[in-house]
Structure formats: structure tokens, C-alpha cells
Amino acid sequence: MREATLWTLHLAAGVVILVFLSIHMGIMHLEDVLTALGTGYRDALGWASVVMRNKQLYFTITYVILLAAALYHGLYGLRNILLELGPGPTAVRVIQGILILLGASLFVLGTIAAIAAYVR
Amino acid sequence: MCQRNEHSGQALSDEIVREVVFRVQRYSPGQDRPVTREYRVPVTRGMTVLDGLHYIRDNLDATLSYRFSCRMGVCGSCGMYINSFPRLACQTQILELNSDLVDVRPMPNYPVVKDLVPDLSQLFAKHREVQPFIIRNEQELEHPTAEFLQKPEELLRYLQFTYCIKCGLCLTACPTVATDPRYLGPQALAQSYRYCADTRDAGAEGRLRIAAGRDGVWRCHLAGACSEACPKGVDPALGIQLLKRLAVLRALSLKKPHSPAPVAGKRTGVERRPGIPQPPPPTVESR
Structure with missing residues (x-):
């Protein structure tokens, strides 16, 4: 049932991406709507706004969650594509090892960046 | 005036309503690659692609190989790739293809044994x-x-x-x-x-x-x-x-395996209705 768990996580990661990407798109591109709603958000793409968001714990946490979800969703999809090319058992192990290593490295790198932006 | 198709047993009209070209992929073991051959087949109403293949084999080329059995969409033997779609040859009416060309190939995604016979x-x-x-x-x-x-x-x-x-x-x-x-x-x-x-x-x-x-x-x-x-x-x-x-x-342990259906118990208080005969005795002795 390992494959069933991995596939369920893939779907769950897709839902997480949908939610957090919607928030991101809303903040970045619906400035007028957010202003009209009285949120006080202006100049979302400006340097000061970016730094201000990075200093908020809420955004740091969402960045890390979104990063984890996007990495898992994308790399699981890539694994599926590669496995459909019909590699042998050893090649499957190598592919999975490389993808896990790649995913973990990118996650650590992205998390360090998000935390560094928060604490500075 | 009707005649009966010797293979399918179907009543067929004599009247030839169209002539179509059967483009059939041919392959024999040992060949480098398959080749296509064309056959002109007179079509009567109600004629299926399988009937067309029978016509070719009986009248034009006796070496054509294809698999069939029941001729009525039950056995699943005559699967072929007809006009770029997977179909049963016995269920596919030639006239319903609305084409003067009937392209017949063996089913893709299977090795080919010979001509239209796939290895299943x-x-x-x-x-x-x-x-x-x-x-x-x-x-x-x-x-x-x-x-x-x-x-x-x-x-x-x-x-x-x-x-x-x-x-x-x-x-x-x-x-x-x-x-x-x-x-x-x-x-x-x-x-x-x-x-x-x-x-x-x-x-x-x-x-x-x-x-x-x-x-x-x-x-x-x-x-x-x-x-x-x-x-x-x-x-x-x-x-x-x-x-x-x-x-x-x-x-996720959200659904437990069901208990398998029980065996029916011995019926009690039920009697055979008058006039209904007893079943015949078993022809094979139970072990």
C-alpha cells in the first residue's frame, strides 16, 4: 500500500498548492480588489512590501509549506513519467534516490532562504 | 432474394450496394516488416468487416490469416484495428464505416503472430x-x-x-x-x-x-x-x-475489509409449489 499512500500525498499536495497559490496570486495580482476590501495592501511587488512580507511569520510558514508541497507534487509526477519509460529495478532505485536527494536539497535550501529573510 | 452467409449464417441480401477497397496489413514470421495489400470487395447490406475478410480469403487470397470464432461479439477473438479504431470485426458493419476504404490492421500494443492475428x-x-x-x-x-x-x-x-x-x-x-x-x-x-x-x-x-x-x-x-x-x-x-x-x-485505514457473504442456510418451511417438477438428478457424482 506504499504506492497508495504516495499517490494520496500527491493529491493532498495538489490541494495545498491550489490554496496557497491562490493566496499568492491574489496578493500579487488583485491589489485593487484587496484595497477595495480594506486590507490596506498596496504595491505588492515593491521592495518594501516584499521585505515586509518576509518579516511576517505567517508568510515564512506558508513559503515553507508551499515549497514542500510543490517539490513533492512535481517530483512525484516526474518519477511517474520516468518509471513509465520502463527502467529496470536498479535504475528505478537510482531514479528514486536522485529525486529524493534533489527534493530534500531544494527543500533545505528554500527553507534556509525563507528563515534567513525572516530573521534579518 | 436472400442467401445465407456460409460462415456467419446471417441472411444477406444479394444486392451489391457498394464496392470497397480492403487495405489489409500482411505479415509473415521471418519478414522484416509488414506490407499492405489491397482487395476489392463487393459489399451487400448487413455485411461486416469479418464477412469481408471471409470474402477475401474465399475468393481472392487464401493465405490471409485472421482469428475469429463466434461471429456475434461474444468470444472476443476478432479484435482488429479497423479504420484507425479498435473494433471487433464481427460487430463492425462495412456500410456504417462510411468509407470506400476499409483499413484493417492487427491490434497495436501486441506482437503479431501472422497478418491480423495478434499474440494475446x-x-x-x-x-x-x-x-x-x-x-x-x-x-x-x-x-x-x-x-x-x-x-x-x-x-x-x-x-x-x-x-x-x-x-x-x-x-x-x-x-x-x-x-x-x-x-x-x-x-x-x-x-x-x-x-x-x-x-x-x-x-x-x-x-x-x-x-x-x-x-x-x-x-x-x-x-x-x-x-x-x-x-x-x-x-x-x-x-x-x-x-x-x-x-x-x-x-488510510478508512475502510475495513468486508466479511465475506455467508453461505445460504438450509431452507426450512418452504415447500415446492404444486405442479413444479423436481430437478433432474445430477449427471456428475459430487465428490
């Missing part, structure tokens, strides 16, 4: 792999005393999947099978669901280990081509999605 051993091996039979750990299967009880609504959960005739057209249509030969494919997976959903069965756990493994249901891309191609109206794509759901619910 992979289909049957995959079918066997998913354990397509009732599994119960009890003597009742070997020495039955009565039937297993099942409600009509329980039967409806898997009924459509029992109509599979193992023609293999769904595997021909499946884009994943085309690229990944290890993928179990829509036929086997739909049959896996058919037995997992059967309340008389107690072997879903072992069956799911195979069907929900790496080469199982997760490789399906929801193209739906299998369901479109099925000549019996079965929806294997639906079976695969239902099997996915079952596997996920089991993996």
Missing part, C-alpha cells in the same frame, strides 16, 4: 496476475453445499465488469500500455475491481497488493480510451478509478 499471451498473463477469481479460505469453495448470499444491489456494484469478453481492445486503445509494457492495463485492473467489489470474495488484500502496486492503477492517465473502445460497453476506466479509491481508503 500478455493480456492473459496480466489477467491471471490479478487473481480474477473468488478467494475464500474455506472448504465451501471445494465442496459447495449451497450458494453464497448476495443482495441485488451488491451485485450491481460490479455487474458491468463481468461483461468483459477479454478481447483485448482496451489494451490496444490505452496510451499507457503503448509506452509501458509492464502496466497491468485496463482489462486486468477492471477485473481486479470486479472481484474486490464482490461481497462473496475475501481476497481483496492480496489482489490490491498487485493491482495497487507500482505497475498498477497509478499508471492510469485517465485518457478513457479503453472505455470508448470496449465493444461490450464496459467502463474499465471507471473500474480503475474505483480500485484507486479502494486502495487509498484501505491504505
Whole structure:
């Protein structure tokens, strides 16, 4: 049932991406709507706004969650594509090892960046 | 004026309504690559592609090889790739193709034995792999005393999947099978669901280990081509999605295995209605 768990996580990661990407798109591109709603958000793409968001714990946490979800969703999809090319058992192990290593490295790198932006 | 087709036994009109060209892919073992041959075939009303192939073999080229048996869409032997779509030759009316050219090729995604005869051993091996039979750990299967009880609504959960005739057209249509030969494919997976959903069965756990493994249901891309191609109206794509759901619910422990349906007890207080005869004695001695 390992494959069933991995596939369920893939779907769950897709839902997480949908939610957090919607928030991101809303903040970045619906400035007028957010202003009209009285949120006080202006100049979302400006340097000061970016730094201000990075200093908020809420955004740091969402960045890390979104990063984890996007990495898992994308790399699981890539694994599926590669496995459909019909590699042998050893090649499957190598592919999975490389993808896990790649995913973990990118996650650590992205998390360090998000935390560094928060604490500075 | 009618005559009877010597192969299909169907009443056919004598009147030739059209002449079509059959472009048939030919291949013999030892050849480097297949070649195509064209045959002019007079078409009468009600004539199927299989009838056309019979005409070619009887009148134009006796060396043409193709597989058929029942001629009525039951045995699943005459699956072919006709005008770029997987179909049963015996169910495909030539006039309904609305074309002067009938392109007939062996089913893709299978090795070819000769001409239009595919090697279906992979289909049957995959079918066997998913354990397509009732599994119960009890003597009742070997020495039955009565039937297993099942409600009509329980039967409806898997009924459509029992109509599979193992023609293999769904595997021909499946884009994943085309690229990944290890993928179990829509036929086997739909049959896996058919037995997992059967309340008389107690072997879903072992069956799911195979069907929900790496080469199982997760490789399906929801193209739906299998369901479109099925000549019996079965929806294997639906079976695969239902099997996915079952596997996920089991993996998350949200659905427990059902208790297998009980054996019907001995009937008491029921008498045969007057006038209904007794069944004949068994012709085979029970062990």
C-alpha cells in the first residue's frame, strides 16, 4: 500500500498548492480588489512590501509549506513519467534516490532562504 | 432474394450496394516488416468487416490469416484495428464505416503472430496476475453445499465488469500500455475491481497488493480510451478509478475489509409449489 499512500500525498499536495497559490496570486495580482476590501495592501511587488512580507511569520510558514508541497507534487509526477519509460529495478532505485536527494536539497535550501529573510 | 452467409449464417441480401477497397496489413514470421495489400470487395447490406475478410480469403487470397470464432461479439477473438479504431470485426458493419476504404490492421500494443492475428499471451498473463477469481479460505469453495448470499444491489456494484469478453481492445486503445509494457492495463485492473467489489470474495488484500502496486492503477492517465473502445460497453476506466479509491481508503485505514457473504442456510418451511417438477438428478457424482 506504499504506492497508495504516495499517490494520496500527491493529491493532498495538489490541494495545498491550489490554496496557497491562490493566496499568492491574489496578493500579487488583485491589489485593487484587496484595497477595495480594506486590507490596506498596496504595491505588492515593491521592495518594501516584499521585505515586509518576509518579516511576517505567517508568510515564512506558508513559503515553507508551499515549497514542500510543490517539490513533492512535481517530483512525484516526474518519477511517474520516468518509471513509465520502463527502467529496470536498479535504475528505478537510482531514479528514486536522485529525486529524493534533489527534493530534500531544494527543500533545505528554500527553507534556509525563507528563515534567513525572516530573521534579518 | 436472400442467401445465407456460409460462415456467419446471417441472411444477406444479394444486392451489391457498394464496392470497397480492403487495405489489409500482411505479415509473415521471418519478414522484416509488414506490407499492405489491397482487395476489392463487393459489399451487400448487413455485411461486416469479418464477412469481408471471409470474402477475401474465399475468393481472392487464401493465405490471409485472421482469428475469429463466434461471429456475434461474444468470444472476443476478432479484435482488429479497423479504420484507425479498435473494433471487433464481427460487430463492425462495412456500410456504417462510411468509407470506400476499409483499413484493417492487427491490434497495436501486441506482437503479431501472422497478418491480423495478434499474440494475446500478455493480456492473459496480466489477467491471471490479478487473481480474477473468488478467494475464500474455506472448504465451501471445494465442496459447495449451497450458494453464497448476495443482495441485488451488491451485485450491481460490479455487474458491468463481468461483461468483459477479454478481447483485448482496451489494451490496444490505452496510451499507457503503448509506452509501458509492464502496466497491468485496463482489462486486468477492471477485473481486479470486479472481484474486490464482490461481497462473496475475501481476497481483496492480496489482489490490491498487485493491482495497487507500482505497475498498477497509478499508471492510469485517465485518457478513457479503453472505455470508448470496449465493444461490450464496459467502463474499465471507471473500474480503475474505483480500485484507486479502494486502495487509498484501505491504505488510510478508512475502510475495513468486508466479511465475506455467508453461505445460504438450509431452507426450512418452504415447500415446492404444486405442479413444479423436481430437478433432474445430477449427471456428475459430487465428490
